[in-house]
Amino acid sequence: MGSSLCSQVIKMTSIKKQESKLSSVKLEHR
DSSP: HHHHHHHHHHHHHHHHHHHHHHHHHHHHHH
């Protein structure tokens, strides 16, 4: 249970990081 929850948190953080990168790139293009 704990290990799966930890992996889920890591996935969420990585996705958020990717989203922030995409948003920053979009801002740069404007």
